[in-house]
Amino acid sequence: MQRYIRLFFRYLSTDIIREAEFRGGFFLLLVSNLIEFTVTVAFFSLLYGSVPTVGGWSYPEALFLVATYSIIGNLSGAFFLRNFARFSEYIRTGLLDTFLTKPVDAQFAATLRYHAISNLISLLPSVALLMISLHRLGLTITVVNAVGYVLLLVLGLIIVYCLWFAISLLAFWLTQINELQELWFSLYDFARYPPPIYDGGVRILFTFVIPVLTVVAVPTEFFLEHTQPAAIGYNVAIAATLLIVTRLLWKVGLRRYASASS
Amino acid sequence: MPIIEVRDLSKTYTYHRKAPGLWNSVKSLFKRQTLTTEAVKRVSFTVEAGELVGFLGPNGAGKTTTLKMLAGILYPTTGEARVLGYVPWERKAAYQKQFSIVMGQKNQLWWDLPAMESFLLNKEIYEIPEPQFKETLNELTELLDLHEVLDVQVRKLSLGQRMKAELTAALLHRPKVLFLDEPTIGLDVVAQQKMREFIKAYNQQQKTTIMLTSHYMEDVAALAQRVIIIDRGIIFYDGPLTGLAAKVHEHKTVRMTFTKPVAATDLPAFAHIIERTPTTATVRIPRKDSARRTAEMLKTLPIDDITIEEEPIDDVIRQVFLNHAQPA
Numbered sequence: 001m002q003r004y005i006r007l008f009f010r011y012l013s014t015d016i017i018r019e020a021e022f023r024g025g026f027f028l029l030l031v032s033n034l035i036e037f038t039v040t041v042a043f044f045s046l047l048y049g050s051v052p053t054v055g056g057w058s059y060p061e062a063l064f065l066v067a068t069y070s071i072i073g074n075l076s077g078a079f080f081l082r083n084f085a086r087f088s089e090y091i092r093t094g095l096l097d098t099f100l101t102k103p104v105d106a107q108f109a110a111t112l113r114y115h116a117i118s119n120l121i122s123l124l125p126s127v128a129l130l131m132i133s134l135h136r137l138g139l140t141i142t143v144v145n146a147v148g149y150v151l152l153l154v155l156g157l158i159i160v161y162c163l164w165f166a167i168s169l170l171a172f173w174l175t176q177i178n179e180l181q182e183l184w185f186s187l188y189d190f191a192r193y194p195p196p197i198y199d200g201g202v203r204i205l206f207t208f209v210i211p212v213l214t215v216v217a218v219p220t221e222f223f224l225e226h227t228q229p230a231a232i233g234y235n236v237a238i239a240a241t242l243l244i245v246t247r248l249l250w251k252v253g254l255r256r257y258a259s260a261s262s
Numbered sequence: 263m264p265i266i267e268v269r270d271l272s273k274t275y276t277y278h279r280k281a282p283g284l285w286n287s288v289k290s291l292f293k294r295q296t297l298t299t300e301a302v303k304r305v306s307f308t309v310e311a312g313e314l315v316g317f318l319g320p321n322g323a324g325k326t327t328t329l330k331m332l333a334g335i336l337y338p339t340t341g342e343a344r345v346l347g348y349v350p351w352e353r354k355a356a357y358q359k360q361f362s363i364v365m366g367q368k369n370q371l372w373w374d375l376p377a378m379e380s381f382l383l384n385k386e387i388y389e390i391p392e393p394q395f396k397e398t399l400n401e402l403t404e405l406l407d408l409h410e411v412l413d414v415q416v417r418k419l420s421l422g423q424r425m426k427a428e429l430t431a432a433l434l435h436r437p438k439v440l441f442l443d444e445p446t447i448g449l450d451v452v453a454q455q456k457m458r459e460f461i462k463a464y465n466q467q468q469k470t471t472i473m474l475t476s477h478y479m480e481d482v483a484a485l486a487q488r489v490i491i492i493d494r495g496i497i498f499y500d501g502p503l504t505g506l507a508a509k510v511h512e513h514k515t516v517r518m519t520f521t522k523p524v525a526a527t528d529l530p531a532f533a534h535i536i537e538r539t540p541t542t543a544t545v546r547i548p549r550k551d552s553a554r555r556t557a558e559m560l561k562t563l564p565i566d567d568i569t570i571e572e573e574p575i576d577d578v579i580r581q582v583f584l585n586h587a588q589p590a
Contacts, residue, residue: 101361103355
């Protein structure tokens with residue numbers, strides 16, 4: 001475990017060296033993140049200009065949700081994006097070979113190797129928005145709130161990792177799936193709106209089948225003090241199940257892996 | 263006790279046949295024809311500690327597939343293999359710490375970073391103690407003449423330098439078994455030569471067991487005492503390189519320069535003419551009795567200079583493949 005943490009930080013530090021080298025790409029990604037963030041916030045302020053609540057959520061509550069959505073989005077962008085974006089290429093070109101022959105868990109090395117540092121910087125406005133909405137809500141930060149929120153964020157990140165990984169794993173069967181990366185982004189978009197706006201089938205789909213809604217909603221509701229323990233328990237169970245299922249899919253996929261020619 | 267033991271190893275790939283064209287692509291979404299190719303067919307061999315074995319064969323012969331199974335990258339369809347006592351495709355860390363595979367066409371070094379960063383990562387991955395890391399790195403940079411490129415980004419290196427850096431990265435943990443898949447591919451003649459010298463010296467000094475694939479005959483001729491020749495998934499020669507030449511060739515090549523013009527009809531009947539001018543001739547004579555026949559030519563012809571050569575190893579191997587291609 002300790003060794004894996006050390007390795008993770010070595011990967012991270014080499015990426016900082018790399019990004020310092022390619023400043024252009026770094027700033028471009030940063031700017032595009034900031035634009036997306038601004039557009040989302042502007043959308044919500046326009047929406048709440050004409051209605052007082054959406055699905056029972058007030059404007060500052062919705063802002064808190066958006067901030068949480070954006071924090072998880074940026075963290076997963078920072079740690080997962082570059083890996084899953086490469087995943088189908090690893091399989092198509094046979095580059096996965098280099099991970100399979102080293103004494104480090106190949107899933108770890110293939111999915112947590114690259115990092116997009118600029119996404120860590122775009123965390124700052126998200127955190128600022130979180131503070132603004134807290135101020136508007138008149139809520140104070142307590143130890144329980146803060147620690148619970150952070151733990152639930154981590155849980156959400158684990159679920160995001162698994163869902164995104166599961167989509168990427170399709171590459172073992174389909175080989176060429178760059179388009180499926182887009183699928184993940186459009187799925188995650190559903191999480192930025194208050195869950196009550198979804199009804200019936202859609203809600204069941206995104207809560208139980210592809211649980212993207214709970215990823216953002218559960219930490220938010222915990223902090224806003226209207227979460228049920230059952231929802232937290234559900235996320236824990238989902239995260240554990242998905243970790244096991246994706247691990248099995250990975251193993252099955254490896255058996256299929258044909259390692260492109262020489 | 264052999265280091266590598268392979269028994270009846272087979273690998274079958276399945277793939278889908280798709281007729282060209284859009285409509286056929288749409289059809290293939292629903293109904294596809296599944297085909298299989300047997301890349302490796304019941305291959306068996308053993309390799310002893312410290313051996314340097316050359317794995318020869320044309321493209322698609324199954325040599326890389328075999329190496330990949332031994333490196334644990336691919337699962338075999340049937341059969342068994344043990345390397346250092348481990349089943350490779352179980353991918354035990356204890357095994358992975360004792361071998362290395364270098365693939366000429368896949369780089370493990372970080373493209374955008376100096377090679378040194380990748381070496382430091384390998385130090386972490388293989389848990390190499392600091393003093394050993396320093397010592398090994400010094401040795402390898404000395405042997406491969408790599409000092410000045412350690413801090414240059416890999417993408418800025420020449421192919422030759424990059425391959426040296428790849429080799430260094432693969433040898434830092436002092437592997438007991440080394441798989442080299444086409445290590446000289448794409449290199450210029452000088453760089454190929456250097457690479458061969460290094461591999462040979464390394465094998466002799468470190469007693470590392472090396473299996474090397476190549477389709478350059480020179481690689482194998484220069485390096486391996488033993489060759490395994492594989493074609494279409496089947497091994498059909500496993501033994502010393504010299505034995506192979508004797509087995510396949512029935513001829514030797516004789517080059518002669520004459521002191522005065524010689525007509526074609528003056529040359530003995532057993533000499534098959536390859537090339538001839540009035541004052542020179544290159545002929546092929548049967549290997550059997552070659553000494554006696556050469557003596558006879560020396561006596562009857564006005565010879566100024568004469569050389570007798572074995573047929574080049576490429577021709578030998580080509581001959582083997584051709585013979586093999588004929589239906590038995």
